[in-house]
Amino acid sequence: MLFPLLLVTALLTSSTPAADWRTPFERGNGNTTATYAECIDYYKRLDAAYSEVTMREVGLTDSGEPLHEVVVSLDGDADPASVRRKNRRIVFIQNGIHPGEPEGIDASMMLVRDYLQQQKLREQLQNVTLVVVPVYNVDGMLNRNSTTRVNQNGPEQYGFRGNGRHYDLNRDYIKQESRNARSFAELFQRWRPEVFVETHTSNGADYQYTMTLIATQKDKLHPALSQYLQQRLLPALYQGMEKRQWPMTPYVDFEGQTPESGLIGFLESPRYSTGYAALFNTIGFMPETHMLKAFKPRVESTYALLDEVIRFVHRDAAALAAARAEADRQLLAQTTFPLTWQLDKLAADEVQFRGYEGRTRPSEVSGLPRLYYDRKAPFTRPVKYYNTYRPVVSVAKPAAYLIPQAWETVIERLRHNGVRLQRLTADATLAVEAQYIEDFQTSPRPFEGHYVHSQVKLRPERQQQHFRRGDYVVPLDQPNVRYIVETLEPQATDSFFAWGFFDSVLQSKEHFSDYVFEDLAAEVLRRNPPLRQQLEDKKRTDSAFANDAAAQLDWVYRRSEYAEPGYRRYPVVRLTGGEKLAVE
Structure with a gap:
């Protein structure tokens, strides 16, 4: 009876699809991309079928739907602290920040499956844990259409760039006004990956490449990691993609009419993903596939690049860990931090660029000359690559910052980003370094919900200030020191001041009646001859001021004991470390 039973079992097994x-x-x-539901359901199937996969909800998005993470680890370990103790490198891939650029969504679904099912790929995960955010901008992916990517060649339908609150999430990494960004920040801080990749599609010129690459700007990355990136990681990625017949070029950004004028390295401030990651000594990449190439090769080239990144991290895990550790060690000892940067147009490398000749012909719309790229005239020629940035404004690191507890939005952001905070246990009057906003420029139009400030000029002043029990002390002897400095120093490009978090101090809350203050102002000047001399000097050198009585009266008021002390005084003060603080 054994043989018939075996036969039936075999027949049943062979008939199971x-x-x-x-x-x-x-x-x-x-030319089709997964819908949000199809994408999430696919990863849920993988999670159910493979013990190596852990799929979790890790916070909310503005859509009301959760943000998901997918962790791929050969032993099933999805705990960040445990993974680090096992000396594994962490590669973090994020997709769908701009859901109209969905190549990474589809490529990552195939990549995770293949790394589970193909033994040769599984070997790359022996010392690597892979973390994937299937869709970051859930809101935008649910807003599906066929028209908003007007310059793009497919797919047939796709999501929308803005999220549920119409934010571009790749401008929200510092201000974190979206729930998406706050959920991401907490997830990123838990993992602290060695390498972060966020997938995109380009806009702009036409050229032969399917894949272009933004890497963390080398001068903004910590020197220990910058050297590693330039000398080991980037050459390996470019060579690997060339072998796979997906040649790459740096992201095609330029000032002239066509790329032959010279490529310019992307200066990603912390509002962008790779700029944010660099604050924590994470190497970041934004692969940008070319919008005019067909969707299928764009997905395939994205898959190839993600695979190359994982393969390299597996091969070079020890050297990558050493570079990261050295950067972390030096960062804690760093005393001066650059805040703003400027392109050095005298420093240029050279890259072989595969482009198309740019020509002009009459526009059918305006009748005037218009640019077009002649795909019948491809070329390969050297072009300049300007990718050296110099610090313009730098600041000496204080021992700590002190933030009054009233500024809860700022405190909340610091907490989301893993900053260690202390609180005063008693009221205290302290000698601190205060900073007054002397001048600044503000954008004439709103950008991502804000009128952004720049070119900030400060006047520092040592003074006594009273602080209350519960106010926050932010010590700088912690790994997130660069994030702290670049958000709390007003002159930094993406500081909380630049984004308008402290705008209320830029408006005076008390003032004076001219006819009443005239007599007080005269008395102030009689009591203070040096101030009277400063006033007369200013009238001699500034004719407009000399002929403006109201301006002169205001000038005296601002320098008198009657002026409100908080006007234009930046609320976050700097501590030298000599202060005696009672904190918990």
């Missing part, structure tokens, strides 16, 4: 692990992209015509 194999699971279909093709993604929606693979089942389509090469």
